Amino acid sequence: MAGTGKAHLRPEDEVLIRVEDLVVEFPSGRGRTVKAVSGISFDIAKGETLGLVGESGCGKSTTGRALIQLPSPTSGSVRHGLVELTELSDEAMRRRRTDIQMIFQDPISSLNPRRAVGDIVAEPLRVWGPKDAAGQKELVDRMLDAVGIDPDLARDKRPHEFSGGQCQRISIARSLVVDPELIICDEPVSALDVSVQAQILNLLEDLKADYGLTLVFIAHDLAVVKNVSDRVAVMYLGKLCEVAGPDELYANAAHPYTSLLLGSIPEPDPSAALDEDLADDGELPSPIHPPSGCRFRTRCPHASDRCSAEEPQMREVRPGHHVACHHPLVAVAG
Amino acid sequence: MSDRTLLTVTDLRTTFSIAAGDVQAVRGVSFTLDRGRTLGIVGESGCGKTVLARSIMRLNLGSNVTTTGTAEFAGRDLLSLPMADMHEMWGMELAMVFQDPMTSLNPLVRVGRQVTEHLRHHLGVGRAEAARTAVDLLNEVRIPEPEARLRAYPHELSGGMRQRVCIAIALACEPSLLFADEPTTALDVTVQHQILNLLSREQRDRDMAMVLVTHDLGVVAGRTDDTLVMYAGMVVEQAPTGALFDDIRHPYSEALLRSLPRTSLASHTRLAAITGRPPDLIDPPSGCAFSPRCPYVQQRCREEVPPLAAVDDPEHMFACWTPVGSPEGRDAFTRNLADGLPSTVAVDLAIHASSNGGEAV
Numbered sequence: 001m002a003g004t005g006k007a008h009l010r011p012e013d014e015v016l017i018r019v020e021d022l023v024v025e026f027p028s029g030r031g032r033t034v035k036a037v038s039g040i041s042f043d044i045a046k047g048e049t050l051g052l053v054g055e056s057g058c059g060k061s062t063t064g065r066a067l068i069q070l071p072s073p074t075s076g077s078v079r080h081g082l083v084e085l086t087e088l089s090d091e092a093m094r095r096r097r098t099d100i101q102m103i104f105q106d107p108i109s110s111l112n113p114r115r116a117v118g119d120i121v122a123e124p125l126r127v128w129g130p131k132d133a134a135g136q137k138e139l140v141d142r143m144l145d146a147v148g149i150d151p152d153l154a155r156d157k158r159p160h161e162f163s164g165g166q167c168q169r170i171s172i173a174r175s176l177v178v179d180p181e182l183i184i185c186d187e188p189v190s191a192l193d194v195s196v197q198a199q200i201l202n203l204l205e206d207l208k209a210d211y212g213l214t215l216v217f218i219a220h221d222l223a224v225v226k227n228v229s230d231r232v233a234v235m236y237l238g239k240l241c242e243v244a245g246p247d248e249l250y251a252n253a254a255h256p257y258t259s260l261l262l263g264s265i266p267e268p269d270p271s272a273a274l275d276e277d278l279a280d281d282g283e284l285p286s287p288i289h290p291p292s293g294c295r296f297r298t299r300c301p302h303a304s305d306r307c308s309a310e311e312p313q314m315r316e317v318r319p320g321h322h323v324a325c326h327h328p329l330v331a332v333a334g
Numbered sequence: 335m336s337d338r339t340l341l342t343v344t345d346l347r348t349t350f351s352i353a354a355g356d357v358q359a360v361r362g363v364s365f366t367l368d369r370g371r372t373l374g375i376v377g378e379s380g381c382g383k384t385v386l387a388r389s390i391m392r393l394n395l396g397s398n399v400t401t402t403g404t405a406e407f408a409g410r411d412l413l414s415l416p417m418a419d420m421h422e423m424w425g426m427e428l429a430m431v432f433q434d435p436m437t438s439l440n441p442l443v444r445v446g447r448q449v450t451e452h453l454r455h456h457l458g459v460g461r462a463e464a465a466r467t468a469v470d471l472l473n474e475v476r477i478p479e480p481e482a483r484l485r486a487y488p489h490e491l492s493g494g495m496r497q498r499v500c501i502a503i504a505l506a507c508e509p510s511l512l513f514a515d516e517p518t519t520a521l522d523v524t525v526q527h528q529i530l531n532l533l534s535r536e537q538r539d540r541d542m543a544m545v546l547v548t549h550d551l552g553v554v555a556g557r558t559d560d561t562l563v564m565y566a567g568m569v570v571e572q573a574p575t576g577a578l579f580d581d582i583r584h585p586y587s588e589a590l591l592r593s594l595p596r597t598s599l600a601s602h603t604r605l606a607a608i609t610g611r612p613p614d615l616i617d618p619p620s621g622c623a624f625s626p627r628c629p630y631v632q633q634r635c636r637e638e639v640p641p642l643a644a645v646d647d648p649e650h651m652f653a654c655w656t657p658v659g660s661p662e663g664r665d666a667f668t669r670n671l672a673d674g675l676p677s678t679v680a681v682d683l684a685i686h687a688s689s690n691g692g693e694a695v
Contacts, residue, residue: 055523055525163611195378195589195607196607197595201605202604202605221595223595224595226595226601227599227602227605228601228602229601245601247601260524264523264526265523266552267556267596268550269555269556269579272556
């Protein structure tokens with residue numbers, strides 16, 4: 001949105017995670033607050049990949065981290081099945097973290113450089129897994145194998161002996177070893193070359209099918225997000241703009257911000273017309289003093305008085321396609 | 335050589351000597367660039383594209399670096415110029431915009447002084463006039479409130495704004511050649527679009543030549559006249575950009591393009607990843623460097639290095655024994671498909687065959 005609303009949420013029995021009115025704020029000194037995430041609601045169905053896209057600073061990583069209460073949101077609810085995660089004690093939450101794992105952007109710095117790969121992947125098992133060494137080793141080997149790393153060659157090596165793509169495979173193995181339901185992937189391929197990026201994306205698709213995983217895929221690259229997602233949520237300055245299936249979203253973008261993002265993708269096709277007039281020299285406004293009403297209005301070519309006065313609510317414009325905009329780019333159905 | 339020719343690079347080789355051996359980062363690259371034209375250099379990390387650009391700029395310093403070959407720029411060989419003369423060329427004739435706008439500005443110096451440094455040093459422009467020029471430059475790269483920004487320190491600006499400042503610095507003395515080394519890799523997609531538009535506009539308006547180094551074929555596609563595809567320190571395909579995308583001939587260029595997720599493809603389309611890794615440049619493979627990863631590989635590819643040559647179109651050169659779309663390529667692929675590919679080439683053949691549209695199979 002750059003607005004609020006819950007019209008896009010699905011019935012509770014169909015979803016694995018349901019987030020309502022999530023607010024995350026950070027103190028920023030001199031009594032000011034950074035409003036990183038300002039009241040967003042979304043849900044994730046079991047076995048689904050939810051793509052979260054937006055520019056740097058739009059709050060997509062903060063949203064991902066709030067799901068595992070790192071840190072706990074300022075307000076709002078995160079329900080995992082029947083359990084309200086925001087109300088759990090630290091210890092109860094710690095026990096739940098095996099169900100929700102995370103993969104980070106920079107594969108090299110997310111592995112401890114002084115430890116052997118076998119130990120890195122076994123670490124979660126030391127806390128949660130089978131207590132016998134043989135059982136742990138077998139699981140570690142199985143997971144390394146599943147992500148395409150030869151366990152016999154890799155076990156005793158350290159992260160610096162591997163390339164970025166291989167390190168990302170190792171961190172995926174580490175997250176898989178505790179048999180999670182949900183993996184939050186925070187820009188997992190942005191630090192990788194295109195050729196390696198394709199390998200990791202294919203791997204995530206395979207693992208999702210093999211292990212029945214649910215994924216939250218956070219990225220700023222819309223082509224990557226389209227490739228892996230079942231549902232895409234577009235964020236702008238702490239708010240949701242648009243939620244739809246990927247093919248629908250890319251064919252019929254309804255929010256002017258989505259359309260701006262799509263128009264900015266460099267297509268590997270010289271005959272595709274370059275939109276040099278794409279009327280945007282704007283930048284993300286400060287999350288300390290976000291604009292009133294629709295937060296995108298300062299950059300929006302369609303902004304009207306209504307946009308500054310009234311925050312748009314999520315509404316369905318086509319089946320399964322929700323947008324929070326007063327002036328959507330597609331005709332509103334019904 | 336026409337009188338429009340600005341830069342002629344001939345057999346450029348750059349080697350870094352390290353404890354493990356000599357890393358041959360650039361292994362014999364030649365190209366020419368005319369005034370006012372743009373050249374894209376594409377390839378994966380470690381293919382030598384940045385080292386090539388930095389070698390021409392003479393930025394690879396250190397006693398362990400050896401660069402041979404020539405880079406003739408407006409009649410002078412940059413590689414044999416005394417360093418003092420090179421200093422006079424930097425900013426005036428040749429300028430560079432780097433990948434990371436966060437670290438390429440001096441954090442302790444106000445933006446204004448960094449923008450005017452070249453003007454004052456090279457052109458001897460007075461302080462007041464330099465400041466006026468700086469305002470014009472910041473206006474030109476579309477930085478709002480330029481007078482106020484001149485007083486700002488780099489940390490007060492966003493990444494996109496910093497890259498605009500870097501571009502303003504590079505343009506200050508009106509160079510005739512600009513190197514842009516992954517200028518947008520660290521930026522958001524919307525900001526990337528803004529910065530690329532800015533570079534294209536400045537390049538056209540100033541009739542400046544530009545070398546755009548990137549790993550993203552999408553960036554090269556709409557914005558360059560010619561493209562070099564590099565692999566393992568060598569040029570594997572070189573053509574006018576339109577011709578390259580219309581008629582890809584080198585299996586590496588094809589693989590690079592196929593591995594890219596595109597918004598025109600349906601969601602969950604399986605990507606044709608390139609398996610394996612680029613070769614070790616201390617001991618590069620004999621024959622074609624791409625042969626260990628190539629689905630078209632034949633025995634000859636492993637033994638003889640294919641020359642970079644044109645076949646039909648004199649402007650479209652590629653270095654391959656079994657080029658994509660040729661009868662040799664088709665035979666090679668069919669044979670590999672039947673025999674089972676070498677174990678290093680774990681190409682997803684189903685994807686490869688289907689995306690070849692039945693052409694190669």
